[in-house]
Amino acid sequence: MGSTEQTGGSPPKPPIKLVLAAPRGFCAGVERAIRIVEMALEKFGPPVYVRHEIVHNRRVVRDLEGRGAVFIDELDQVPDGAKVIFSAHGVPKWVPEEAVRRKLYFLNATCPLVSKVHVEAEHHYAAGRHIVLIGHAGHPEVAGTLGQLPQGAISLVETAVDIAALSPPDPDRMAYVTQTTLSVDDTSLLVSALRLRFPGIVGPRKQDICYATTNRQEAVKSISARSDLVLVLGSPNSSNTVRLVEVARRAGVKRAMLIEGADAIDWTLVDAAVVGISAGASSPESLVDEVVTAFRSRYDVELEEATVTREDLTFNLPRALAS
Numbered sequence: 001m002g003s004t005e006q007t008g009g010s011p012p013k014p015p016i017k018l019v020l021a022a023p024r025g026f027c028a029g030v031e032r033a034i035r036i037v038e039m040a041l042e043k044f045g046p047p048v049y050v051r052h053e054i055v056h057n058r059r060v061v062r063d064l065e066g067r068g069a070v071f072i073d074e075l076d077q078v079p080d081g082a083k084v085i086f087s088a089h090g091v092p093k094w095v096p097e098e099a100v101r102r103k104l105y106f107l108n109a110t111c112p113l114v115s116k117v118h119v120e121a122e123h124h125y126a127a128g129r130h131i132v133l134i135g136h137a138g139h140p141e142v143a144g145t146l147g148q149l150p151q152g153a154i155s156l157v158e159t160a161v162d163i164a165a166l167s168p169p170d171p172d173r174m175a176y177v178t179q180t181t182l183s184v185d186d187t188s189l190l191v192s193a194l195r196l197r198f199p200g201i202v203g204p205r206k207q208d209i210c211y212a213t214t215n216r217q218e219a220v221k222s223i224s225a226r227s228d229l230v231l232v233l234g235s236p237n238s239s240n241t242v243r244l245v246e247v248a249r250r251a252g253v254k255r256a257m258l259i260e261g262a263d264a265i266d267w268t269l270v271d272a273a274v275v276g277i278s279a280g281a282s283s284p285e286s287l288v289d290e291v292v293t294a295f296r297s298r299y300d301v302e303l304e305e306a307t308v309t310r311e312d313l314t315f316n317l318p319r320a321l322a323s
Helices: 028-044 058-067 094-101 112-126 140-146 160-164 184-197 211-224 239-250 285-296
Strands: 015-022 048-051 069-072 083-086 105-108 130-134 154-157 174-178 229-233 255-259 274-279 300-307
Touching: 015 211, 015 285, 028 048, 028 058, 028 083, 028 112, 058 069, 083 094, 094 105, 112 130, 112 140, 112 174, 130 140, 130 184, 140 154, 154 160, 160 184, 174 184, 184 211, 211 229, 211 239, 211 274, 211 300, 229 239, 229 285, 239 255, 239 274, 274 285, 285 300
Parallel strands: 015 274, 015 300, 048 069, 048 083, 083 105, 130 154, 130 174, 229 255, 229 274
Antiparallel strands: none
């Protein structure tokens, strides 16, 4: 599997082993969101407007732009009578309310696992609990979750220092939810800090960090222990992708880097016998294929896929697109 035939007297390529983490790349929520945009373009024709990046991957965004999707920041950039789609990260409640007011035709591509967090927050609020959201300030998913309830109903925390500074209305009536794309290990530490400070705090029945984030982090841990270098494919504004780099470093690999594609590889840094490769949940498999091809052009590659689990989850598409 690792040998290649050399011709024309060219020197043999140096050997290298590539270990592909599995699962990697697109999750069910990302596949659903992208398909919603594709189907809307097929059904209605371009342009179709998309509020914020449908998923955090520049390759995906550029591809959809080429088909007629127009990515905008807010609804005031959408012409009257146009079609608009909300991204997989979720939106504050005022966004669909504004779309209804303007009589815009809209489709919601929010990942069902993000919607689950929204429902949890509303349930806790109805039960009279103050909610703590563990997440990263400024991330679209966090903005969407905060925007489900009146201002002040949710407190955002990013660190143990934030937890220590919390001053809730009633410390005995509290609940927490989390962003779905966080580091599992980091979040566990913050949940422990919350429980230590507020012993009666109520958490989700099942953790909010999505299955895909968890699986990809476990897969990266498994390859990091045996790799000299780990490359994670994705965009720097993708939370789950950035977390994979952090997980790899904590798992003991000498070097871990985030790259957006094969053309971003600094070959002077590839001084390794074993290179692990993964991709964030919003990264297409084509990026991985291109990286493998780039390595094959320079090395005699031995390829292995390291699978920690298999995924078969799918999410239903909006019925409005089926007709």
